[in-house]
Amino acid sequence: MVTVYTTGPDCIRCKMTKGVMTKKGLEFVEVDIRQNAAAREYVTEELGYSEAPVCVVEDGTGEDHWSGFRPDNISRLVTLTRSGE
Template sequence: MTINAVTVYTTGPSCQRCKLTKDVLTRKGVTFVEVDIRKQPAAREYVVDELGYTEAPVVVVDEHDHWSGFRPDHIDRIARS
Protein backbone atom coordinates (compact mmCIF):
# COMPACT_ATOMS: atom_id res chain seq x y z
CA MET A 1 0.00 0.00 0.00
CA THR A 2 1.32 3.44 -0.90
CA ILE A 3 0.24 6.39 1.20
CA ASN A 4 0.24 9.74 -0.53
CA ALA A 5 -0.59 12.33 2.11
CA VAL A 6 -2.16 11.97 5.50
CA THR A 7 -4.51 14.65 6.84
CA VAL A 8 -4.20 15.64 10.49
CA TYR A 9 -7.22 17.54 11.81
CA THR A 10 -6.13 19.60 14.83
CA THR A 11 -7.48 22.15 17.26
CA GLY A 12 -4.48 24.44 17.00
CA PRO A 13 -1.11 24.95 18.67
CA SER A 14 -2.34 24.49 22.26
CA CYS A 15 -3.31 20.84 21.58
CA GLN A 16 -0.43 18.76 22.93
CA ARG A 17 -1.64 15.46 21.43
CA CYS A 18 -1.87 17.23 18.07
CA LYS A 19 1.70 18.49 18.44
CA LEU A 20 2.98 15.04 19.45
CA THR A 21 1.21 13.43 16.51
CA LYS A 22 2.67 15.92 14.03
CA ASP A 23 6.16 15.60 15.56
CA VAL A 24 6.16 11.81 15.34
CA LEU A 25 4.73 11.81 11.80
CA THR A 26 7.52 14.21 10.78
CA ARG A 27 10.21 12.12 12.51
CA LYS A 28 8.94 8.97 10.78
CA GLY A 29 8.94 10.70 7.38
CA VAL A 30 5.17 10.60 6.88
CA THR A 31 3.93 13.47 4.72
CA PHE A 32 0.84 15.15 6.13
CA VAL A 33 -1.40 18.16 5.70
CA GLU A 34 -2.66 19.91 8.83
CA VAL A 35 -6.20 21.27 8.97
CA ASP A 36 -7.22 23.37 11.99
CA ILE A 37 -10.89 22.55 12.54
CA ARG A 38 -11.38 25.71 14.61
CA LYS A 39 -10.79 27.76 11.46
CA GLN A 40 -12.56 25.50 8.96
CA PRO A 41 -16.18 24.70 9.86
CA ALA A 42 -16.58 22.22 6.99
CA ALA A 43 -13.58 20.24 8.26
CA ARG A 44 -15.03 20.23 11.78
CA GLU A 45 -18.35 18.95 10.41
CA TYR A 46 -16.53 16.17 8.54
CA VAL A 47 -14.59 15.08 11.64
CA VAL A 48 -17.54 15.23 14.03
CA ASP A 49 -20.57 14.39 11.87
CA GLU A 50 -19.15 12.03 9.25
CA LEU A 51 -16.30 10.35 11.12
CA GLY A 52 -17.87 10.60 14.58
CA TYR A 53 -14.82 11.89 16.47
CA THR A 54 -14.95 14.38 19.32
CA GLU A 55 -11.27 14.35 20.28
CA ALA A 56 -8.28 15.84 18.45
CA PRO A 57 -6.17 15.09 16.62
CA VAL A 58 -7.97 13.09 13.99
CA VAL A 59 -5.65 11.43 11.50
CA VAL A 60 -7.10 10.36 8.16
CA VAL A 61 -5.06 8.10 5.90
CA ASP A 62 -7.98 7.23 3.64
CA GLU A 63 -11.73 6.71 3.90
CA HIS A 64 -11.27 3.39 5.75
CA ASP A 65 -8.16 4.18 7.82
CA HIS A 66 -8.48 6.93 10.43
CA TRP A 67 -8.22 7.42 14.16
CA SER A 68 -8.46 9.96 16.95
CA GLY A 69 -5.88 10.88 19.59
CA PHE A 70 -2.13 10.34 19.82
CA ARG A 71 -1.57 6.82 18.50
CA PRO A 72 2.12 6.02 17.97
CA ASP A 73 1.17 2.42 17.08
CA HIS A 74 -0.87 3.63 14.11
CA ILE A 75 1.81 6.11 13.11
CA ASP A 76 4.40 3.30 13.11
CA ARG A 77 2.06 1.17 11.00
CA ILE A 78 1.57 3.81 8.31
CA ALA A 79 5.25 4.79 8.38
CA ARG A 80 6.11 1.19 7.44
CA SER A 81 3.69 1.25 4.50
Protein backbone atom coordinates in the same frame (compact mmCIF):
# COMPACT_ATOMS: atom_id res chain seq x y z
CA MET B 1 -1.27 11.24 1.99
CA VAL B 2 -2.42 11.82 5.55
CA THR B 3 -4.57 14.67 6.80
CA VAL B 4 -4.21 15.59 10.46
CA TYR B 5 -7.21 17.51 11.79
CA THR B 6 -6.12 19.53 14.81
CA THR B 7 -7.54 22.02 17.28
CA GLY B 8 -4.67 24.44 16.96
CA PRO B 9 -1.29 25.02 18.56
CA ASP B 10 -2.40 24.37 22.15
CA CYS B 11 -3.35 20.73 21.50
CA ILE B 12 -0.61 18.58 23.07
CA ARG B 13 -1.72 15.33 21.40
CA CYS B 14 -1.80 17.17 18.06
CA LYS B 15 1.76 18.42 18.60
CA MET B 16 2.93 14.93 19.57
CA THR B 17 1.28 13.34 16.54
CA LYS B 18 2.74 15.87 14.11
CA GLY B 19 6.14 15.64 15.78
CA VAL B 20 6.36 11.87 15.49
CA MET B 21 5.10 11.93 11.90
CA THR B 22 7.69 14.55 10.99
CA LYS B 23 10.48 12.66 12.77
CA LYS B 24 9.56 9.47 10.92
CA GLY B 25 9.43 11.25 7.57
CA LEU B 26 5.68 10.97 6.96
CA GLU B 27 4.14 13.71 4.88
CA PHE B 28 0.85 15.15 6.11
CA VAL B 29 -1.45 18.10 5.69
CA GLU B 30 -2.70 19.86 8.81
CA VAL B 31 -6.23 21.28 9.00
CA ASP B 32 -7.26 23.30 12.06
CA ILE B 33 -10.93 22.44 12.67
CA ARG B 34 -11.37 25.56 14.80
CA GLN B 35 -10.74 27.62 11.68
CA ASN B 36 -12.49 25.38 9.13
CA ALA B 37 -16.20 24.71 9.72
CA ALA B 38 -16.49 22.17 6.90
CA ALA B 39 -13.57 20.17 8.29
CA ARG B 40 -15.04 20.34 11.81
CA GLU B 41 -18.35 19.00 10.50
CA TYR B 42 -16.57 16.21 8.62
CA VAL B 43 -14.63 15.13 11.72
CA THR B 44 -17.52 15.32 14.16
CA GLU B 45 -20.54 14.40 12.04
CA GLU B 46 -19.22 12.09 9.32
CA LEU B 47 -16.40 10.41 11.22
CA GLY B 48 -17.96 10.74 14.68
CA TYR B 49 -14.88 11.94 16.57
CA SER B 50 -14.90 14.39 19.47
CA GLU B 51 -11.16 14.45 20.28
CA ALA B 52 -8.22 15.79 18.33
CA PRO B 53 -6.13 15.03 16.52
CA VAL B 54 -8.01 13.05 13.92
CA CYS B 55 -5.80 11.42 11.31
CA VAL B 56 -7.27 10.37 7.99
CA VAL B 57 -5.23 8.26 5.59
CA GLU B 58 -6.22 9.03 2.01
CA ASP B 59 -6.04 5.47 0.72
CA GLY B 60 -9.23 5.42 -1.34
CA THR B 61 -11.22 3.32 1.14
CA GLY B 62 -12.34 6.05 3.52
CA GLU B 63 -11.88 3.54 6.33
CA ASP B 64 -8.37 4.28 7.64
CA HIS B 65 -8.68 6.96 10.32
CA TRP B 66 -8.25 7.38 14.05
CA SER B 67 -8.41 9.91 16.86
CA GLY B 68 -5.82 10.79 19.47
CA PHE B 69 -2.09 10.24 19.74
CA ARG B 70 -1.55 6.76 18.26
CA PRO B 71 2.13 5.91 17.79
CA ASP B 72 1.10 2.37 16.78
CA ASN B 73 -0.85 3.68 13.80
CA ILE B 74 1.92 6.10 12.87
CA SER B 75 4.41 3.20 12.86
CA ARG B 76 2.00 1.17 10.71
CA LEU B 77 1.92 4.03 8.20
CA VAL B 78 5.71 4.17 8.12
CA THR B 79 5.78 0.44 7.34
CA LEU B 80 3.14 0.84 4.60
CA THR B 81 5.00 3.79 3.08
CA ARG B 82 8.31 2.00 3.02
CA SER B 83 6.85 -1.19 1.55
CA GLY B 84 5.23 0.84 -1.22
CA GLU B 85 8.47 2.51 -2.32
